[in-house]
Amino acid sequence: MNCSCENCHIQAIFFKSINSDELDEFCGARVEKIIPAGTTFIKQGDKIRSFKYLKEGLIKLHRVDDAGNKQIISFGTPMDFVSIHNIFAEETYSYSVTALETSTVCIFNIDIIKRLIKTNGEFAENLISTKSRASNRILSNSLDLISKSMYGKVASVILFFHEKIYFTMGFDLPISRKEIAEYTGLSIETVIRVISEFRRDGLIKVYGKRIEIIDKDGLMSIYEHS
Amino acid sequence: MNCSCENCHIQAIFFKSINSDELDEFCGARVEKIIPAGTTFIKQGDKIRSFKYLKEGLIKLHRVDDAGNKQIISFGTPMDFVSIHNIFAEETYSYSVTALETSTVCIFNIDIIKRLIKTNGEFAENLISTKSRASNRILSNSLDLISKSMYGKVASVILFFHEKIYFTMGFDLPISRKEIAEYTGLSIETVIRVISEFRRDGLIKVYGKRIEIIDKDGLMSIYEHS
DNA sequence: TCTAGTTTATGATATATGTCATATATTTAC
DNA sequence: GTAAATATATGACATATATCATAAACTAGA
Numbered sequence: 001m002n003c004s005c006e007n008c009h010i011q012a013i014f015f016k017s018i019n020s021d022e023l024d025e026f027c028g029a030r031v032e033k034i035i036p037a038g039t040t041f042i043k044q045g046d047k048i049r050s051f052k053y054l055k056e057g058l059i060k061l062h063r064v065d066d067a068g069n070k071q072i073i074s075f076g077t078p079m080d081f082v083s084i085h086n087i088f089a090e091e092t093y094s095y096s097v098t099a100l101e102t103s104t105v106c107i108f109n110i111d112i113i114k115r116l117i118k119t120n121g122e123f124a125e126n127l128i129s130t131k132s133r134a135s136n137r138i139l140s141n142s143l144d145l146i147s148k149s150m151y152g153k154v155a156s157v158i159l160f161f162h163e164k165i166y167f168t169m170g171f172d173l174p175i176s177r178k179e180i181a182e183y184t185g186l187s188i189e190t191v192i193r194v195i196s197e198f199r200r201d202g203l204i205k206v207y208g209k210r211i212e213i214i215d216k217d218g219l220m221s222i223y224e225h226s
Numbered sequence: 227m228n229c230s231c232e233n234c235h236i237q238a239i240f241f242k243s244i245n246s247d248e249l250d251e252f253c254g255a256r257v258e259k260i261i262p263a264g265t266t267f268i269k270q271g272d273k274i275r276s277f278k279y280l281k282e283g284l285i286k287l288h289r290v291d292d293a294g295n296k297q298i299i300s301f302g303t304p305m306d307f308v309s310i311h312n313i314f315a316e317e318t319y320s321y322s323v324t325a326l327e328t329s330t331v332c333i334f335n336i337d338i339i340k341r342l343i344k345t346n347g348e349f350a351e352n353l354i355s356t357k358s359r360a361s362n363r364i365l366s367n368s369l370d371l372i373s374k375s376m377y378g379k380v381a382s383v384i385l386f387f388h389e390k391i392y393f394t395m396g397f398d399l400p401i402s403r404k405e406i407a408e409y410t411g412l413s414i415e416t417v418i419r420v421i422s423e424f425r426r427d428g429l430i431k432v433y434g435k436r437i438e439i440i441d442k443d444g445l446m447s448i449y450e451h452s
Numbered sequence: 453t454c455t456a457g458t459t460t461a462t463g464a465t466a467t468a469t470g471t472c473a474t475a476t477a478t479t480t481a482c
Numbered sequence: 483g484t485a486a487a488t489a490t491a492t493g494a495c496a497t498a499t500a501t502c503a504t505a506a507a508c509t510a511g512a
Binding site for chain 2: 125
């Protein structure tokens with residue numbers, strides 16, 4: 001068992017600073033796990049016992065806030081290092097992680113990561129950069145939502161899946177209207193109504209979860225001008 | 227010039243891992259600067275040339291988003307390390323920093339920090355923890371705002387300054403109604419109206435910027451139940 | 453195949469929030 | 483100290499958004 005997977009972003013981005021001895025130690029303790037869509041494989045409140053990396057698939061970060069409201073924090077692709085947001089700050093996870101599509105997760109020994117930080121300065125620097133960029137991205141998306149109207153919020157979700165995940169004009173939304181509501185802070189009915197309005201205005205076509213973007217400039221203009 | 231300031235959080239929290247030789251090198255290049263209230267000492271888009279730490283005072287992080295809207299990201303006390311959110315992720319700042327009260331900032335050579343990360347593993351680990359906790363706090367506040375009504379949003383601002391900054395029932399708000407609007411995503415008029423309503427309902431007393439909390443439980447209940 | 457549950461959808465209506473107008477109070481610039 | 487700018491405040495009104503009700507479409511499981 002090693003880390004020689006061809007498409008592994010960890011290798012490309014994260015461990016360019018690791019020498020082959022370190023890589024062997026690191027990957028010797030690696031476990032690869034396939035997570036079926038819909039499975040919650042990290043639970044808010046659980047003790048952090050390992051370092052998890054999304055090798056393939058699509059996941060959502062979500063939490064229950066102090067008032068008991070369910071809330072989606074962000075959506076993640078293999079470019080994101082699933083468990084890095086909490087791992088060095090807290091003993092337990094402050095969010096849950098659920099697979100939206102069948103996903104592959106690599107599970108590493110957390111002590112080896114911590115030892116690497118201490119012994120390999122370049123690794124530490126790369127980890128800090130990667131972590132910073134990932135959390136800046138999440139924060140920026142969250143801040144965007146605060147100041148936008150329901151149209152801007154829903155447009156931002158559609159554009160996110162188009163521009164960051166699927167890259168095509170037509171795609172199947174991997175989340176329900178209810179999840180869009182949990183992400184944007186809108187009510188379900190408002191989300192559905194805005195989608196219907198986008199459809200009536202010829203911005204998108206909708207067939208259940210299937211979305212086809214017809215007027216991308218129009219959507220972007222709505223997103224930008226709230 | 228050294229780092230022997232008695233109340234320095236950097237020493238207590240951040241540099242417990244630094245030996246005296248490293249401390250000398252680190253602090254030899256330190257510059258201390260007094261920032262008058264209202265001064266913007268980090269500007270969004272500026273190249274990151276130094277590592278800045280808030281020794282004393284109160285600051286706000288703010289940005290102009292892609293659509294050109296002014297937005298306040300968070301408020302910071304000396305417990306926050308001002309420039310760590312961007313420093314290892316980007317070449318330039320993605321936010322501005324302005325003093326809300328007269329503040330003292332310690333400015334360190336950024337290359338020395340980067341060298342310390344590479345040569346001192348414990349320092350690197352402490353930096354990662356500190357940074358994680360700070361950005362988790364900011365994100366959590368931002369997520370809280372997304373799902374709350376105007377009452378919850380304004381209550382959260384009042385409770386923040388009471389519980390995190392001044393600790394007394396009576397205090398002077400360090401920000402204007404307009405800034406509360408920029409932080410919460412509400413309009414100025416809505417912020418003013420909600421504050422007036424809290425006053426009429428006997429939750430707070432208001433004399434311009436002066437706030438006195440009369441019914442803290444009531445405020446917290448509003449915050450929690452939206 | 454049927455039933456129960458969930459998801460999507462829409463209308464009617466109530467409430468929350470924004471916009472525009474205006475007035476007073478406060479701060480800033482000269 | 484005065485004028486101009488900014489901040490606070492409130493009313494009237496328009497628009498955005500939530501809530502409640504209902505129904506059709508779509509799953510999941512027996």
